[in-house]
Amino acid sequence: MVKQSFSPIIASEPRILILGSLPGDLSIEMNQYYGHPRNRFWRIMFTIYKEDFSEDYQIRERLIQNNHFALWDVAYSATRKGSMDVDILDVVPNKIDELLKKYPTIRQLIFNGKKAEQLFKKHFEQKSTIIYTSLPSTSPANAQFSPDRLIEIWKKALI
DSSP, X not given: OEEEOOOOEEOSSOSEEEEESOOOHHHHHHTSTTOSTTOOHHHHHHHHTTOOOOOOHHHHHHHHHHTTEEEEESEEEEEOSSSOGGGOEEEEEOOHHHHHHHOTTXXXXXXXXXXXXXXXXXXXXXXXXXXXXXXXXXXXXXXXXXXXXXXXXXXXXXX
């Protein structure tokens, strides 16, 4: 089944672009980045930026914008049965190069998981003006890291 990502969430002058691979089925159904209630992305972000956790998606979007981020996926569309990254095939990438040209304030790309990094490296050349950081996935499928350990790792990269 062909699945498609969303438009990016972008601050007016983003400094960091966080890239996932492709939204999971529940996120697509909800039309929200990291919509699965067990995905730890939003809890990590609210904790790092010392804000009260909210399930309100508009508040989540503001958290991204207020902290000078852009949030997007490497894949514009792909074939995938279910929600697992390992099942992603036939990727059509998003126009990340165009986004980076439009927002020259972006100085760091953070990959939310290895699959996002692999897809990026397959479809794009790295630029010497940007720092690339691969972080452990916030997906509920990545049970290797405790929530506290994920927060610690992500905080080092973001602050």
